[in-house]
Amino acid sequence: MNCRKFLDITADYPVIFFDSYGVLRNHRGLIPGAVETIASLRAAGKHIRVLTNNAARNPKAAADRLAYHGLPGIPASEIITSGATTRHFLEQKVKSGKVAYLGTPASADYIIGAGLEAVPVAEVDFNHLDDIRAVAFLDDEGYDMNTDVNLVINLLRRCRVPVVVANTDLLYPVAANEVALATGSIARLAEYVLGRKFVKFGKPTSQMFQMGLDSVALEFSAVSPGDILMVGDTLHTDILGGNTFGVATALVLSGNTRADTAEIEIEASGIIPDYICSSIGS
Template sequence: MQIESFKSLLPKYKCIFFDAFGVLKTYNGLLPGIENTFDYLKAQGQDYYIVTNDASRSPEQLADSYHKLGLFSITADKIISSGMITKEYIDLKVDGGIVAYLGTANSANYLVSDGIKMLPVSAIDDSNIGEVNALVLLDDEGFNWFHDLNKTVNLLRKRTIPAIVANTDNTYPLTKTDVAIAIGGVATMIESILGRRFIRFGKPDSQMFMFAYDMLRQKMEISKREILMVGDTLHTDILGGNKFGLDTALVLTGNTRIDDAETKIKSTGIVPTHICESAVIEL
């Protein structure tokens, strides 16, 4: 397993796609020095996007969260989130009525579409269940698990509607030792109980890469060979980037540690083009 310097990879590419969690930040805050990477890219005239499986907040709120940590290079227009794909889906495919959700009120806010009423699952009852046209799973907080997961199972048994989950992770790191069940994990639970599969937006699915690639092509002439996807997770970032035809770089600052990288690559058959210790560039 050959470890390369992240900086040494860059000359080949016109644009870099970054995953967020495990690459730019951890449960602890920003990766020290990560702002240098963006300064360097700007100095070199290279473009970048953050491609993130996050449906809990709008791009504006996500950008704000970086600004509060002192990373000002990440603006809302640089963020492609699975929440944005979810919003596009609701716009195109849900024809009025209610979209029920599991998550915080805030996570539902930015999904509001013309003629659509967003209601938490807890607010669905016999009087309005007939108007529910979709269910979206957005965040693991903001609802009572016992009551609302039971309600969700019954809602999906009674109404033949699409269920969308904008997150493919089962857990996320909470501290150095503990994880929390992510809304993607909650979705997996309900799928296994109902024996059906939900619609999932987010890496490794190609749709987010396509969204970013489309935005790029409106600005410049670029081929897939000139884009590098950088991520910490084999089965989302690296698999998704590979499948879309991009070069990929695995960084060891998140879900994949230096001592299990080789084993994981071997057992999954998901092979990154490059492996780097971190996406931080020492200036």
């Protein structure tokens, strides 16, 4: 497996899309060299965006989180979240009523906008379901895995309403070699059991990539997918999404994909990045 130096790869791309967790930071904190790398890209005139499947935080909160970990130079205007794409869908498609959700109140406040009432699945009145207009899988915390997943399955058996998934990640890391089920896994389980298809947001779907491109176009009007390098640590979200959208992709081995299994995972999945790097700092 041929690992390239990250800054050498970026030379040909005026726009860099970064995933956040596993790329800019991981369970140990900020990726070593991340601050210097971002500074070098800024000095070279690169346009930077962060595309994150974390639906629990709005862009400002995500920027504050990066600053807390030691990377203050990325403003909210450069962060695209899966929550933003989900919020846009709900604003366009669901005009009134209640949205039952799995997730935290903070994610519901951000994603489920004005004109709609956000109701945790655990508080839904099953005797009065006529005012439920949508169901949302928002993030990985804020609900009881043993009871609330069963509640949402039974709710969806009785309600034929749109179902949105704000975070399609299947797993999220909780320690160096440990992971937990993420929202995307719970949503897939519900889809399988119910025989339904939900509306999904976040990588690998195209909405976030399009929002990122549209955002860059405000300052670089001639931008096209060929100008963009997507940098991620997960084959099935970052790399697959980037490949599908037509941008170049770089897999880093500082997060979900480990150096000792990367080659096997690429071969087994058929998801092939254009480049492989140890991290953005090397």
